[in-house]
Amino acid sequence: MCSVLNFAATRAAYRIKLALAGKIGMIQRKQFSTEVGGKTLILEMSSMAEQADSAVLARYGETAVLVTVVMAKNDSSADYLPLKVDYEEKFYAAGKIIGSRFIRREGRPSEEAILAGRLVDRTIRPLFDERLRRDIQVVVTVLAIDEENDPDFVGLIATSAALAISRFPLAGPVAGVRMAKIGDKFLINPPNSELKKPEMYFETFVSGTYGKINMIELGGSSAKEEDILRAFEIGQKEIDKLIDFQNSITKEVGKPKSDVLRFEPDPVLKTEVDKFLTNRLEEAVYQPDKTEQHIRLDALKNELKLRLKEKKDKGEDFNDAGLDYLFGETVGDLVRKNIIENNKRPDGRALDEVRGLDGEVGLFLRTHGSALFVRGNTQALAITTLAPPGAEQLIETMETTGKRRFMLHYNFPPYSVGEIGSFRGPGRREIGHGALAEKALRPLIPPQEQFPYTIRVVSEVLSSNGSSSMAAVCASVLSLMDAGVPIKNPVAGIAMGLMADGEKYKILTDIQGPEDHYGDMDMKVAGTKEGINAIQMDVKVNGLSMEVIEKTLAQAREAHLQILKFMEEVLPAPRPKLSPYVPTILQTKISPEKIGTLIGPGGKMINGLIRKWELTSIDVEDDGRVFVSAPDPKKAEEAMQEIKMLTREFKVGEIVGGRIVRVLDFGAIVDLGGGQDGMIHVSELKEGYVKNVGDVVKMGDFVEAKVIRVDEDGKIGLSLKQAE
Numbered sequence: 001m002c003s004v005l006n007f008a009a010t011r012a013a014y015r016i017k018l019a020l021a022g023k024i025g026m027i028q029r030k031q032f033s034t035e036v037g038g039k040t041l042i043l044e045m046s047s048m049a050e051q052a053d054s055a056v057l058a059r060y061g062e063t064a065v066l067v068t069v070v071m072a073k074n075d076s077s078a079d080y081l082p083l084k085v086d087y088e089e090k091f092y093a094a095g096k097i098i099g100s101r102f103i104r105r106e107g108r109p110s111e112e113a114i115l116a117g118r119l120v121d122r123t124i125r126p127l128f129d130e131r132l133r134r135d136i137q138v139v140v141t142v143l144a145i146d147e148e149n150d151p152d153f154v155g156l157i158a159t160s161a162a163l164a165i166s167r168f169p170l171a172g173p174v175a176g177v178r179m180a181k182i183g184d185k186f187l188i189n190p191p192n193s194e195l196k197k198p199e200m201y202f203e204t205f206v207s208g209t210y211g212k213i214n215m216i217e218l219g220g221s222s223a224k225e226e227d228i229l230r231a232f233e234i235g236q237k238e239i240d241k242l243i244d245f246q247n248s249i250t251k252e253v254g255k256p257k258s259d260v261l262r263f264e265p266d267p268v269l270k271t272e273v274d275k276f277l278t279n280r281l282e283e284a285v286y287q288p289d290k291t292e293q294h295i296r297l298d299a300l301k302n303e304l305k306l307r308l309k310e311k312k313d314k315g316e317d318f319n320d321a322g323l324d325y326l327f328g329e330t331v332g333d334l335v336r337k338n339i340i341e342n343n344k345r346p347d348g349r350a351l352d353e354v355r356g357l358d359g360e361v362g363l364f365l366r367t368h369g370s371a372l373f374v375r376g377n378t379q380a381l382a383i384t385t386l387a388p389p390g391a392e393q394l395i396e397t398m399e400t401t402g403k404r405r406f407m408l409h410y411n412f413p414p415y416s417v418g419e420i421g422s423f424r425g426p427g428r429r430e431i432g433h434g435a436l437a438e439k440a441l442r443p444l445i446p447p448q449e450q451f452p453y454t455i456r457v458v459s460e461v462l463s464s465n466g467s468s469s470m471a472a473v474c475a476s477v478l479s480l481m482d483a484g485v486p487i488k489n490p491v492a493g494i495a496m497g498l499m500a501d502g503e504k505y506k507i508l509t510d511i512q513g514p515e516d517h518y519g520d521m522d523m524k525v526a527g528t529k530e531g532i533n534a535i536q537m538d539v540k541v542n543g544l545s546m547e548v549i550e551k552t553l554a555q556a557r558e559a560h561l562q563i564l565k566f567m568e569e570v571l572p573a574p575r576p577k578l579s580p581y582v583p584t585i586l587q588t589k590i591s592p593e594k595i596g597t598l599i600g601p602g603g604k605m606i607n608g609l610i611r612k613w614e615l616t617s618i619d620v621e622d623d624g625r626v627f628v629s630a631p632d633p634k635k636a637e638e639a640m641q642e643i644k645m646l647t648r649e650f651k652v653g654e655i656v657g658g659r660i661v662r663v664l665d666f667g668a669i670v671d672l673g674g675g676q677d678g679m680i681h682v683s684e685l686k687e688g689y690v691k692n693v694g695d696v697v698k699m700g701d702f703v704e705a706k707v708i709r710v711d712e713d714g715k716i717g718l719s720l721k722q723a724e
Contacts, residue, residue, distance in 0.1 A: 030253060034245045036060070036177065036238065037189035039149070043161050045253055054166035054255070058158035060189075062146035064093075067158040069166050072135035075261065079325055081130050087117030087155065088141040089398040098396050110397040114431050116140075116152050119176075120159050122538045123207040123215045127163070127170040130540075131262035136168065145398060148191035153178055156207060157242060164250045167258040171542060173250070175242035176207025176215065179231040181223070186234050202228065204535070206235040210243050212543025216523070221443035222489065222531035225553045233546060265326050268318035272311065273326045276304050281334055288347040290377040290465040290513055291418070301327055332518030339499045339506050345515065347376075352509045354494070354559050359474075359570040361482040368579045369483025371571075373475035375563075376512060377465035382475035384457050384483040386582045388629035390619040391454040406445045407456045410434030410472050416464045433469035434459075437493075440473050440526035440534035444480070444487040451486060452585045452627055466512030467495030469536075473526050478567060483582075484575040491533050492563035493526035496552050500541060507552050509559045521548075525556040529564060583616045584633040586640045592624045594647040597675075597714075605646070605675075613639035645674025650707050650716050655723055660701045668697050670705060670718055678716035680705055686721050696720075 029046040042059040049055035052068040076082045091098050091106060099105060109117070120140060128136075140155040156176045164173040180190045180203040187194060195203055202220025206213055213232060220228075277300070284296035304327070308320055338344040343351055355376030363370040369384035393404040410433045414421030426434070437459065445455065457479060459472035470493030477490045497511035498521035508515055516522060521544065523537040532553075537544075590598065598620060599606045606618050615636065616629040626643060630636035650656065656678070662669035667681040680703075685696040697703060697720075709717030 032245070032249050034242070036153075036242065037187070039189065041154075041157065043158065043249065045165065045249075053168070054162045056158045056162040056165070057143075058154045058161070060154045061149035062144060063142075063149040063151050063154050064144040065151050065154040065158050066141045066143055067155065067162045068139045068141075069159075069162045069168070070137050070139075071166075071168055071258075071260075075133040076135050078133060079322070081125075081128055081132050082135045083121070083125060083128060083138075084136070085117050085121040085124070085138045085159075086140065087113045087120065088139060089113045090142055091398055093142045093145045094398050096396075096398070111431050111435065112397055112399055114428050115435055116155065118428060118432050119152055119205060119207075119215070119217060120156050123156060123174055123176060124159060124163065124170075124172070126214050126539055126541060126543075127172045127174060127209075129169070129262055131264070132169075132260060133263050134260055138162075142398060148193060149189070150178060150192065151399075152205060153189055157246075161246050161249060164246050165254040167255045169257045169260055172209070173243055173246040174207055174209055174214070175239045175246070176205060177235050177238045177242075178203065178205045179235045180204070181227055181231060186231055188234065188238055202231075202532075204228070204231055204235075206232055206239070208236070208239055208543045210240055211236070212545060213239075213537075213549060214539045214541075214543040216535050216537035218532070218535035219439040219442075220531070220533060222528045222533065224531050225550075225557065228532060228535070228553070229546065229550055232549065236546070263322065263325070265322035266319040268316075269308075269320055269323065270326055272308060272318070273304065273323070273330060276307055277327075277330050281330060285331060285334060285514065286344075286346050286348070293346070293513065294418070297331070328518075331514060335514045335518050336499050336501065339508070339515075340501050340504050343506070345508070346513060349510075351506055352555055352558065354510045354562055355512070357563065357566045359478060359567065361478050361571050366581060368582050369479045369481070369485070371475050371478030371482055372462075373471050373478060373567075375467075375471055375474075375510065377463055378468055378471045378512070379461070379463040380468060380471035380475040381460045381462055382457055382472065382479035383460075384455065384476075384479040384485065386453040386455060386483060386485070386578065388583060388585055388617045388619055389448070389452060389454055389621075389627045390617050390629075391456075405448065405454050406438070406442060408434055408438035408441060408472075408476060409456070409458045410437060410461070410469065411458065412461045412464065412468065416461045416468070433472065436469055436524060436534060436536050437472045437476060437526075440491050440493060441476055441480070441487075443533055444477070444489065444491060446486050446488070452587050453485075453582075455480070455485060466516050467493075467510065467524065469493070470495050470524055470526065474563060474567060478571055481571050481574040484578040486574050489528040489530060490564060490567060491526050491528050492560040492567060493524060493534075494556050494559040494563065496523040496525060496556050496559075497521055498523075498539075498544070498548065498552070505548065507548070507555055509555055521552075523549075523552055523556070525553065525560065527557065527560050529561065583629045583631055584636045586628045586636050588626050588640060588644060590624045590626055590643075590647040591649055592622065594649070595620055595622075595624065598626070598643060598647050609639055609642065613642075615639055618643075642674060645672075646676070648672075648674060648676065650676075650678075650710055652707050652710060654707050655704055656707060656718070657702065657704045660697050660699055660703060663693055663697065663699055665693065668693055670703060672716070676714075676716070678705070678707070678718040680718045680720055684708070684717075684719035684721055 031044045033042045044057040049068045055068045057066050142151045160173040178189050180187050181201040183199045202223040204218035208214040284300045287293040358374040361371045367383050368386045371382050373380050457476045461468040473493035497508035497515050497519040499506050500520050520541045521539045526534045613635045619627040628640050658670040658672045660668050661671045670678050705718035706723040708719045
C-alpha cells in the first residue's frame with residue numbers, strides 16, 4: 001500500500017512540476033461528482049476525444065470508462081433508426097496481456113462485452129424517436145477496471161450523460177444501478193466480492209427514466225416477487241437521483257439540440273394506404289397460424305403495391321417511399337386498438353392464455369439427452385452433452401479468468417422464420433438469448449462434488465413465433481432431465497407483453513408475432529414453483545410504472561406454473577440412470593503434494609495410466625481432486641484403485657503388506673503397490689542379531705510390516721519385528 005501511495009504522490013508532484021513549467025493544460029477538464037451506493041461517481045467532460053460530438057469519462061472506484069457519441073451529418077437510407085452501440089474491452093484495463101500467443105491484442109468481443117453492450121443499447125434505444133434516420137454510434141471503452149466495481153453501471157451512466165449534453169434530440173436522460181439482496185439486506189452497486197457470497201439471493205441491473213423502469217436484467221434462485229419489487233423500488237430512487245444529477249450537468253455544459261428531420265411518409269401515400277387497407281387488413285392479420293398470416297399479409301401488400309403503381313401510371317403524383325413503414329404502422333395500430341378496446345388478439349386467445357403446448361424427450365439414442373418443446377408455432381430442440389471435467393471452457397477476458405462447467409448455447413437458424421440466410425456464428429441476439437436461458441438454468445445444476453460432469457446444452461430453434469428464448473429454457477430443462485442430470489426444481493419461462501394507449505394498457509401472456517413486433521414491452525420471466533430465476537425486460541416506450549411491473553410478474557407466475565405442470569407430464573423427474581454413451585466418471589482426492597507423483601516426469605505416469613486402462617481422461621485439479629473418465633466402468637474402477645495406491649499416503653504406525661522384491665546386504669525392499677516401496681533395515685527384521693538377510697526373508701515372500709518412518713522425499717521405513 002505504501003508503495004502505491006508513494007507512486008501516486010510522486011506522479012502528482014511530477015504533474016505539478018510540468019504544470020508550473022507550462023507543459024500541460026491543453027486538456028481542460030470539468031468534473032461533476034455524486035454518491036452512489038456509498039462510493040463516489042465522477043463524470044468528467046474535457047477536450048479528450050474532441051472530434052466526437054460528445055465524450056464523457058466516468059470514474060467509479062478505480063474503474064474508468066470513456067464514452068463517445070457521434071452522429072452522421074446526413075440521413076441514412078435505412079428504413080429504421082440506425083443506432084449502434086459498441087462496447088470495447090481493453091485488456092490493459094485489467095493489467096493483462098492475453099489473447100493468442102501469436103496475436104497479443106484484442107480480437108472479437110467476448111460474450112461479456114456483447115452482453116454489456118446490449119445492456120446499454122436496450123436502455124437508451126427507447127429514448128430516440130424511431131423516425132430518426134441519422135446514423136448514431138455510441139462507443140463505450142473500458143480504460144481501467146478494478147476487481148470490485150462493474151463497468152456496466154459506469155458505462156451506462158457515461159453514455160446517458162454523453163447523449164444528454166450532446167446535440168442529439170432524445171427523451172432522456174436515463175440511469176441504472178445494480179441491486180442485490182444478500183441475506184436480509186438490499187445493496188446498491190454491491191462490490192463483486194459480495195455477489196460471490198453464498199447468501200446472495202438475487203442480483204439485478206435495473207435502469208430507466210425518471211419514475212419509470214425501461215430495462216431489467218435479473219438472475220437469482222427462486223427469488224420472491226415481493227423481494228424483487230422491493231429492489232426495483234430502491235433502484236428507482238437511485239435512478240431518479242442520477243437523472244437529477246445529469247440534468248444539472250446538462251444545464252451547465254449541454255449543447256443546443258439539433259433540429260434533425262424525422263422521416264414522414266407522403267400524406268397522399270398515407271391516404272391511399274389507409275383507404276386500401278380499410279376492411280381488408282383485419283382478415284389477414286387475425287389468423288391463428290403464423291404462416292397463414294404471413295401469406296395473407298404478403299399477398300395484401302403486393303396487391304397494394306400494384307394498386308399504387310396503377311395510380312402512378314395514370315399520372316397521380318406522390319412519393320411511395322416508406323410504404324413498408326406505413327403498412328407496418330397500420331398493422332400495429334389495428335392490433336393495438338383491438339387489444340386495448342376489445343381484448344382481441346390476432347390468434348384469438350384470451351389476454352392471459354398460453355398457446356397450446358407439446359413436448360417429447362429421448363428423441364435420439366446416441367445423444368446423452370434430448371427434448372423438443374413446442375408452444376404454438378415456436379419450437380425449440382435441446383440436446384445435452386455430458387463430458388469429463390477437462391472439457392470445461394477456459395475463460396480469459398478483461399474481467400474474468402476461470403472455467404465454465406455449465407454451458408447453454410442458443411442457435412437461431414434463418415429457416416426458423418422461413419428465411420434464407422448465412423451461417424456465420426452466433427450474433428448478438430443469439431448470445432443474449434443464450435445467456436438469459438443459461439442464467440435461468442444455472443441455479444438448477446448440481447455441484448461438481450455431486451455430479452462431476454461438464455454439461456453443455458444446445459438449443460436449436462426450429463420454428464419461431466415469439467419467445468424462442470423461453471422455449472429454449474423449457475426444452476433445455478427437459479433435455480437435462482432426459483440426460484439424467486439430477487437438477488433441482490425445474491424451471492419454465494414465459495414472455496409477457498404490453499399494449500398501451502395513454503393511461504389505458506393491457507398485459508399479454510405469451511406474446512407472439514405482431515404482439516411482439518408492435519407491442520410496447522417484452523418481459524421474459526423464468527421461474528420455479530417457488531420463485532423467479534431470471535428476468536429480462538425491454539420496452540419501446542418511455543418506461544413502465546411499478547404497478548405495471550407488479551401486475552406483469554403476477555400474470556407471468558400463473559403462466560409459468562401452468563407450463564411447469566405440463567413439463568411434469570412429459571417427464572416428471574430426472575432419469576435415474578445416465579445414457580450408456582455417457583462416460584463413467586469416478587472421483588477421489590489426493591494430497592496436492594502427490595500430484596507430481598501421479599503425473600510423473602513429462603506426464604509419463606498419467607499418460608501411461610490412460611493408455612493402460614483405455615481411459616477417456618484423467619483430470620487433476622490443483623486442490624488434489626482427481627477425476628477418472630472411461631467408457632468402461634470396470635476399467636475406470638481399476639484405474640482409480642491404481643491411482644489410490646500410487647498416491648497413497650503412508651502413516652507411521654500403520655501395518656502394510658507386500659512382497660519382497662529385492663534382498664540386499666543391509667535389508668530388504670517391499671513392493672507396497674502403485675509404484676511405491678519401502679525398506680526393512682536388517683536391524684528391523686527380527687529381534688536379535690541377523691547375520692544374513694536371506695535367513696529371514698527371501699525374494700517373493702509376502703510380509704506384513706509396520707511403517708516406522710516416512711521421509712519428506714517419500715522414502716518409507718518398515719519394521720517386521722515391530723509388526724509382530
